[in-house]
Amino acid sequence: WSLLGLGFSSSCSHGIHAMERVQTLVLGAGVIGLSCARALARLGREVVLCDLGGAVGAGTSSRNSEVIHAGLYYPQGSRKAKHCLRGSEMLRRFCLEREVPHRICGKLIVATSEAQLPELKALEMKAAGNGVKLEPLSPQQVQQMEPEVYCVEALHSPRTGIVDSHAFMQALLADAEEYGATLALRTQLRGGQVYQEGVMVELESVDSADVFTVEAQAVVNCCGLAAPRVARSLGMEPVPKAFYCRGSYYALQGGLRPFSRLVYPVPEPQTSGLGVHATVDLQGQVRFGPDVEWLPPEILPGLEVDEAAYGSHQAAAYQVDDKKSEAFYSEVRRYWPKLPDGALVADYSGVRPKLSAPGEPAADFQVASYGKLVNLFGIESPGLTSAMSLAEEVVQLVMEGGEAPHDAMQ
DSSP states (O other): OOTGGGTOOOOSTTSBOOOEEEEEEEEOOSHHHHHHHHHHHHTTOOEEEEOSSSSTTOSGGGSSOOEEOOSOSSOTTSHHHHHHHHHHHHHHHHHHHHTOOEEOOOEEEEEOSGGGHHHHHHHHHHHHHTTOOOEEEOHHHHHHHOTTOOOSEEEEETTOEEEOHHHHHHHHHHHHHHTTOEEEOSEEEEEEEEETTEEEEEEEETTTOOEEEEEEEEEEEOOGGGHHHHHHHTTOOSOOOOEEEEEEEEEEOTTOOOOSSEEEEOOOTTSSSOOSEEEEOTTOOEEEEOOOEEOOSEEETTEEHHHHHTSTTHHHHHOOOGGGHHHHHHHHTTTOTTOOTTOEEEEEEEEEEESSOTTSOOOOOEEEEETTEEEEEOOOTTHHHHHHHHHHHHHHHHTTTOOOOGGGOO
């Protein structure tokens, strides 16, 4: 689809066209933008969903572990805790109703040394504060469940699962379009301005270089890595400082399938991640990751990370360094000592939009309004799980704080 295909006027080539008006413009067609577009369209609002890429969900939304999180890791009362817990329930219900492939397989969080036991106990207490009950397991109990796993103690999270993120996003898009939302791909934001009645934006077609001036009653910024840049381009100040963290994944080759559940190490304090964990996708493929690699603001001279991630220099943003394999073998063998030499192959990577610097405690999600502009900043993990719940908060802000009809969120 293109802006012209949506009926936006084209009066001259490579020029700015007459003003177009739309009720709600959603920028960014990842899982967050799709969830917001769907929820708003279900309320009967006119919604145009724009994305720079040639397909939905081509950025952060498709470069993660595809885990349905249960809500173990996040401070009580935080947005991450609230939206993960609610979003998990909404996601599971949506997947059942729309026949989106998923599986509630459960996961083990394993301590591989006595020194990790206090952190494991702290995680159990944090989960309990969020209403999530974890089952403590002895090494013998773990051996019965996952014979290949080594640990000195573990926790079992029965509500954790995996989902086909691409099928999930396609189902969200189909739902949104059924309720009248329209999609404009390969569309770039050039800038704009927030004013009392709404937001004026300039959108450019990547293919034709035509520029369209659009007046929206509300704009929702779901641009992931680029969300701070987009907010600044629309006049918002101050904007949270962005930090970028690349996480690489290695796949297990040779047809090996050592686990039936997800296996996570105990998170190391102040490491900005959950550790190199094992995930098992719906086809049984085992992957390990992500690691933590902080990126400089400019990944190439004159090219910042968020620009590279969505442009022609994606290889620079998403490259997986084969030299990391030694560190991956070391991390994985802590809980799977029998990992054979040569069994890991570099697979893919993702870049996480963070609001906390290296060494700082993980920042919470931010949902911030600036007039009729609603911004979502720092939507990293558990963003996939939280997407439908975050959309509820966005809808209430777009509707000027009014209570949204409950059936729009199901």
